[in-house]
Amino acid sequence: MSEIPNNTDIRTPAPAERSLNFVEQIVEEDLATGKNGGRVHTRFPPEPNGYLHIGHAKSICLNFGLADKYGGKTNLRFDDTNPVTEDTEYVESIKADVRWLGFEWENEFYASDYFDQLYEFAEKLIQKGLAYVDDSTAEEIAAQKGTPTEPGKESPYRSRSVEENLDLFRRMKAGEFPDGAKVLRAKIDMAAPNMHFRDPIMYRIKHAHHHRTGDKWCIYPMYDFAHGQSDSIEQITHSLCTLEFEVHRPLYDWYIQQLEIFPSRQIEFARLNLTYTVMSKRKLLQLVNEGHVRGWDDPRMPTIAGIRRRGFTPASIRDFADRIGIAKRDNLIDVGLLEFCIREELNKTTARVMAVVDEKPLRVVLTNYPVGQVDEVSIENNPEDPSSGHRSVPFSREVYIERDDFMENPPKKYFRLSPGGMVRLKGAYIIKCEEVVKDNAGEIIELRCTYIPESRSGSDTSGINVKGTIHWVSVAHAVEAEVRLYDRLLTVEDPSAEEGDFKSFINPNSLEIVRAYVEPTLKAAKTGDRFQFIRKGYFCIDPDSTDEKLVFNRTVTLKDTWAKEQKKA
C-alpha cells in the first residue's frame, strides 16, 4: 500500500512500419546483391579525448541499430592515434555511456592495436614509390599546400629514392629525430582539386606516452592513414561517419586501393544539432573549464553523462534517435522533441507524488478539521498504470500549497484557489477559501479554509463539482528537499547563426535551486529514482542527495497549457 514502484528501463517497442533511411537502403541493396557475403559489420569509433554527447548517441544508435536490424555486428573502436590528447579516463566513460544506452559491442578494439600493421602498410607505400619522408616544417608544408583555388607546390624532398625514404622512415620509427623534424607523406598530387590529395601526411613524430602502447612508438599515424585501414582490418562493411569526412572519402578509398586490402565503404550522414545548446567538444570543454556549468555531467549539458544525470532514460534517447532520422541535409532538431520523448516514457513509468516546490509555500489551515487528527489518504501511484497500485499519504489540518495555486484577484478561467472559491486537494477533500491572512506588509501568510467532509476522494457524496485540483503536503509531515530546476543552456535557438561568441548567449537562469516540501514517502527514494511531481514535471534524485537532504533534478516540466495561455495574454 505504501510502496512506490521502481522505474524500470523499458526497451523501445517494436518499431512501427517505417520507411528506410538512405543508409538502410544502401545496406539492403548490398544484401540483395550479395555484397560482403551478406555480412553487415559496423563500428563506433570515438576518439578517447572527451565525453560522449547526444550527437554521438545518434551515431551509436545508427551503428548498433543497423547491425541489430540486419543481423550484423558492431565493434567499439577507439581511434587513439594522437597520444597527446587521449586518455584511459575517457575510454572508461565512453564504454559506460555506450552500455548505458543499451548496446553491447562485438569487439573492443583500438586503432593502436594496428600500429604494427599500419607501419607495414606505410612501408609498402614507400616501396611502391607512393610515400616519402619530408623534412619540411609544419609551416612549410602548410605553405606548399596551396589554397582551395590555387594548386600547391611540390616539396623539395618529394623525389627521394625508395631506399632513402625507407631508411629515413625506419630511423623516424627508431626515434632518431625530434618531434616535427620529419613526416611521412603520401605522394599523390599537389595540384589535386581535393585538398586531401595534396600529399597528405601519413605519420608524424611525437615522442609521447600512449595510453595503451606506452613508449613503444614515437611515430603515430594520422587519422586518414589509420581509419580506413582499421575499418578494413576489421572487415567493416559499412563505415558510417559525419558529413565533414565526405571530402576524405576519396583518400580513404585511395589508401585501401593502393594497399589492396578489404574495401570497407564509408557513408556520411548529417550530424545532430539541437536547439539552445552547443555540440562541439571544444565548446563543451569551454563550458566546463570556465565554470559555466558544474562539470561534464552537469544536467544542463548535452553530454550523455549530463543527460543521464538529468534523469533521461536510455529508451528515451533511443526513441529520439529513431524519430530524428538519418539523412544528409543539415538539421537543427527542436529540443522539444527530446522532451517529448522523455515525457512519453516517464508518463507511463513514474509514480505520481506530491511536492510543493516553493521557497515560501502558502500555509492552508482547515478551520473545521480537528486539531491533531491525521487522515491517511490513498493516492494512485500512476493512473497510466493501474498495476502500480496506491499508497497512503498523511493529511492533516494544516497543509502547504504553492503560492501559484492561489490568487487574490484571479483572471477568468483560473481554476485554482481564490477568496471564496473552492478547489480539490488532490486525493483528499474539496476546500473553500474563507479568509486570507496577511502580515503587516500586506503579504499573504496564510489561508483559512474549510473542508467539505463528504467530499473525500473515492467516497465523495457532496455533489460539488470543482474545476481545479491542486497538490499539497501536510505541514507536519512535509520533508524538506532541494530541487534543481533546469532551463535551456543558451538563450538562442541556433548560436551558430548568431554574431559573436556563443558564450554571450549563455542563459543566466539555466539553473535555479529552490526549496521544496515533499510527501514523506519520498524519504526512502534512492539516487536515480524518478517521479512525477503532480502538476509540475518529472524529477529524479541527484547523486548529491544524502540521507539528511534529498536533492531532486527536474528532468522536464509537464506540458503546461495554462502557462502558455498566460504568456499569450
Add this chain to the structure above:
RNA sequence: UGCCGGAUCGUCUAAGGGUAGGACGACAGAUUUUGGUUCUGUUUGUGAGGGUUCGAAUCCUUCUCCGGCAACCA
C-alpha cells in the same frame, strides 16, 4: 574564383515519373480528481525560371541559397 555535399509543412523525415505521407509543434474540441494523459479534428510544404512528358518533388537545363574542405586534430 577550386573541389565535395545539400535544398520537401514552423522543425525533422518519407515518397525516386502516377493521390506529397508520418512525427513533433501549433490551433480547435471531447474526456479527465494532474490546466498532465488520452481521443477527435484542423492548419501549413516540394528554393526560382525554363524544358521533356498525358502526368514531374522525382528526369534535363539555367540560376539562387546553405554547409563542408587549405591542423604534424579526429
